[in-house]
Amino acid sequence: xxxxxxxxxxxxxxxxxxxxxxxxxxxxxxxxxxxxxxxxxxxxxxxxxxxxxxxxxxxxxxxxxxxxxxxxxxxxxxxxxxxxxxxxxxxxxxxxxxxxxxxxxxxxxxxxxxxxxxxxxxxxxxxxxxxxxxxxxxxxxxxxxxxxxxxxxxxxxxxxxxxxxxxxxxxxxxxxxxxxxxxxxxxxxxxxxxxxxxxxxxxxxxxxxxxxxxxxxxxxxxxxxxxxxxxxxxxxxxxxxxxxxxxxxxxxxxxxxxxxxxxxxxxxxxxxxxxxxxxxxxxxxxxxxxxxxxxxxxxxxxxxxxxxxxxxxxxxxxxxxxxxxxxxxxxxxxxxxxxxxxxxxxxxxxxxx
Numbered sequence: 001x002x003x004x005x006x007x008x009x010x011x012x013x014x015x016x017x018x019x020x021x022x023x024x025x026x027x028x029x030x031x032x033x034x035x036x037x038x039x040x041x042x043x044x045x046x047x048x049x050x051x052x053x054x055x056x057x058x059x060x061x062x063x064x065x066x067x068x069x070x071x072x073x074x075x076x077x078x079x080x081x082x083x084x085x086x087x088x089x090x091x092x093x094x095x096x097x098x099x100x101x102x103x104x105x106x107x108x109x110x111x112x113x114x115x116x117x118x119x120x121x122x123x124x125x126x127x128x129x130x131x132x133x134x135x136x137x138x139x140x141x142x143x144x145x146x147x148x149x150x151x152x153x154x155x156x157x158x159x160x161x162x163x164x165x166x167x168x169x170x171x172x173x174x175x176x177x178x179x180x181x182x183x184x185x186x187x188x189x190x191x192x193x194x195x196x197x198x199x200x201x202x203x204x205x206x207x208x209x210x211x212x213x214x215x216x217x218x219x220x221x222x223x224x225x226x227x228x229x230x231x232x233x234x235x236x237x238x239x240x241x242x243x244x245x246x247x248x249x250x251x252x253x254x255x256x257x258x259x260x261x262x263x264x265x266x267x268x269x270x271x272x273x274x275x276x277x278x279x280x281x282x283x284x285x286x287x288x289x290x291x292x293x294x295x296x297x298x299x300x301x302x303x304x305x306x307x308x309x310x311x312x313x314x315x316x317x318x319x320x321x322x323x324x325x326x327x328x329x330x331x332x333x334x335x336x337x338x339x340x341x342x343x344x345x346x347x348x349x350x351x352x353x
Contacts, residue, residue: 001165003118004233005106006140006148007089007125010157012102013073014044016081019134028068032058037247037327041073045157078102081133088128092121097233103152105145107233119162126160143168146229150179168227175199180224182217190214199225240337242276243287244269245330251291252326258314261329262286266307269331273305280336281305286313288321289328296320297332305333 009015013031018024030043030052040061042054050065061068082101089096092114095107106121114120122139129137136158140151143165151171154161163171176198178188194213196202202210202225210218223229244265252258284306285299298313298320310331318326 001109002107002143003109003111004142004145004148005108005118005122005125006142006145006152007085007104007106007122008138008140008152008156009085009102009129010136010138011042011044012135013042013078014047015135016074016078017071018044020077024069024071028052028065030058030061030068030070031073032070033072033247037249038070039247040070043068081135084133085129085137088125088132091128092125095233095235097235105148105233119160122160122162126158144227144229145231145233146181146224147171147227149181150175153179172225172227173198173200173203177202180221182220187214239276239279239335241332241334242269242272243330243332244272245287245328247289247328248326253323255315255318258288258318258326258329259311262310262314262331263307265329265331266305266310269305269333273333276335281333282336283334284309284313285332285334286310286317287328287330287332288314288317288326290321291325291327293327294324295328299332299334305331 014024014029017029017031024044026046028044028047028050030040030047032038032040038058040052040054040056040058043052043061047061047065047068050068052061052065052068058070061070078101085102086096086098086104089104089106093106093108093111097105099105106125108116108118108121111118111121114124118141122141126137126139129135138152138156138158139160140148140154140163141160142148142151142163147163147168151161151163177183177191177196180199183191191197191213196205196213202221205222207218207222210221214221246261246265248261252261281303282301283299284302284304285297287295287297289295296317298317300309300313302309
């Protein structure tokens with residue numbers, strides 16, 4: 001039986017700010033941009049009491065909590081802290097799957113640390129993080145990734161939840177479908193309207209029935225409702241894409257205005273690309289979000305981030321907008337799957353031989 005730990009830092013960006021600037025500790029605090037259309041990266045627990053949440057617009061957050069202080073993020077600092085956190089993880093296992101700067105899965109099935117106890121390893125990791133970085137983390141310990149991730153949220157902040165193999169079925173049975181990764185608000189509303197609110201409801205149904213509601217996600221949902229998740233940790237996670245985008249201070253309507261924005265984003269994309277080593281570009285794309293919050297992405301195969309190609313993609317994207325105003329523009333690059341690339345090269349070599 002696997003022993004999986006999911007570690008999730010508590011309001012990470014905001015926690016770093018409160019650690020470094022003590023006067024932030026007793027006030028509602030959020031990290032985000034300073035523009036009228038900026039959104040929040042995260043917020044502390046004082047702010048959450050007012051209903052403020054990550055990915056919320058700064059304007060709405062201020063309406064909910066007029067006393068909210070919003071500070072700009074310091075990404076270089078957060079990345080440095082994240083590196084230290086991963087060094088702590090590596091003391092206990094080599095099997096680490098980072099999900100973001102502030103969370104990761106750890107497989108400690110064969111770890112000999114702490115007498116092989118996943119519970120004690122999770123406690124020790126959280127202890128090390130606090131002692132060395134003065135930050136708190138929450139942990140979920142379970143036989144698989146799905147349960148571990150759900151469990152890590154059970155006793156936040158600065159808490160831990162352990163779900164043994166014998167407890168999985170009971171733990172999952174009454175779990176709200178809202179908590180299952182992959183089920184967003186719209187999907188949940190659809191499921192709820194048809195009588196599905198918990199995993200127990202899903203268990204009482206069938207994959208065939210669920211397929212008419214959630215399509216290809218049906219099999220995965222049915223398995224998760226039974227606490228089943230056979231995914232291994234992806235310890236060789238590769239960057240699959242690169243993107244840069246900007247939310248505009250006010251809507252723009254003409255292609256010429258959009259081109260000006262794209263031309264300002266392009267050198268920034270190239271600067272980010274210069275920091276990505278050894279990845280082969282296979283496609284480029286453009287993202288446009290319109291003023292009704294609908295968005296579209298247009299891509300095409302290419303081996304370089306050519307500005308002229310972005311111009312062409314923009315024209316196609318704006319055609320879909322049907323004269324709606326544009327509130328966000330972004331440029332993307334897609335990278336080749338290195339494993340598939342190696343397999344393809346090997347196949348070609350065998351053919352030549």
